[in-house]
Amino acid sequence: MSGDEQGFTPNEMMITQSARWLEGEKICFVGVGMPNIAVNLAKRTVSPDIQMVYEAGVFGAEPARLPLSIGDPTLVTGAIAVMSQFDLFAFYLQAGLIDVGFLQGAEIDRYGNLNTTVIGSYESPKVRLPGSGGACEIAINARRVFVIMPQKQRSFVEKIAFQTSPGHLADREAEAARDWIGEGPYVVITDLGEYRFDEDSGEMMLVSMHPGVTLEDIRANTGWEMKVAPDLQITPAPSADELRLIREELDPEGIYSR
């Protein structure tokens, strides 16, 4: 497992690798926590012109501090536009202006379907989770979905308890016929590795392991037989500059990155 002995935390690895994937992306729908730090890191490294959109109704935010919530007042001051949530969901997201949306879940399956609703049955849940929020429409209408979440046996599961947000379909023709603006989950970044989706099967496929992680770690933390890319890579460790930006500027208290 990657860890402090290597000079960075698993969360710093996830944040850094997510930021790298934002190179070339222009408009990003941001959530709180690690996605927020990742997008701000991308803005300072690979993607200086990226525009941050928050579901609270903000386009082009320039947060002066790390927001705890997606509705922090620092997102408003200095933004390009603040709009009603109808405008945000209808004219920005549904109309296809969002290049990347970040999602996470309590559970994910091999097709990138996500559960943020319940563990157990819906009618008498063992754990009641927050539900969709904007996730269901982000999954369908953002051009690409980046999933960033920790990987465990209980989160990478054969069958999710509730399908809050749709991912890919095993029936590739049916997926092609969906006619959605979004192409669905594009990359999944966990504390162990990085995954893409196989064109032929629609299934998640390990493409890169983070430094210090083994295939045994991946298998021990996946509830199905994970496909592995033939040219499996090792993720480059966070650079000194990436770590400095996270630790000194973006999350100095280490709330989301330690």
Place this chain on the structure above:
Amino acid sequence: MSGVSKVATMHDAVAALVRDGDTVAIEGFTHLICFAAGHEIIRQRRKDLTLARMTPDVVYDQMIGAGVASKLIFSWLGNPGVGSLHAIRRRIEKSNPAPLEIEEYSHFGMVSRYTAGAARLPFFPLRSYEDSDIPRVNDKIRRVDSPYGDGPIAVVPPLNPDVAIIHAQRADEEGNTQIWGLLGSQKEVAFASERVIVVVEEVVDASVVRADPNRTVIPGIKVDAVVEQPLACHPSYVQGYYDRDNRFYLAWDAIARDAEVFDQWLKDWVYDLTTHEDYIEKFGDAYWDALRPTGEALSGSVDYGQYA
């Protein structure tokens, strides 16, 4: 030109306009959530309410834990940036102390319901819910075929609350209401509702509203009562007036996790107090000073022009 003043106290506005069994929406997305109104509804011991909100937030955890509601309509159930709403979870997961009926949507579904309600439309179409289990557990989310041959699309019905409670920076005595910062669905829910209570940091002269009409979000014709109550959103916030009290949101997790601690909090901070002024005093001036913005960020001004 000035009409009848609608200015009322929080006590009187809630007593007159919020009734047992009502569907009530205290909206505001992170910003402008009127906790003081929620506390007053608890103090007046309303019961059997249906509470609607996109993000129930801590205010509905307090109200639902206090037992004023039997049903919740929502799209994201959590303590933003912190975790769970434990009082609501107790009712959903353990029916403790009583079951809670839920009806859930996605954010855009809730916004669309308010929009249909505001425009008095029979339904509203949106591109969501495909290959999702949400419609399976909520049969109000349906699919129709576009009459123009564009295939099926999800639709949601209008939501027309009996009462909306909207916080804003300012309004005049007739209820012409101005908001800046995050707008949430304040306009949509106000137009959708049968009765509207507007709570503001400041009641201003009508000339202040007329000097900047583009900033008016809700017209007085939709408003039944105007309550002037500074700091009414704490621990939520009002852009330009006070910051979100993130420490309170973090602290709430431990308070709500334990039903006895929760009940004690309600006693100390709601039932034993008479008005929101008592709540403000109980925290003390230093507490509020620490929540003020660290500096000004004035908007520019625009010239509307005179056209005599």
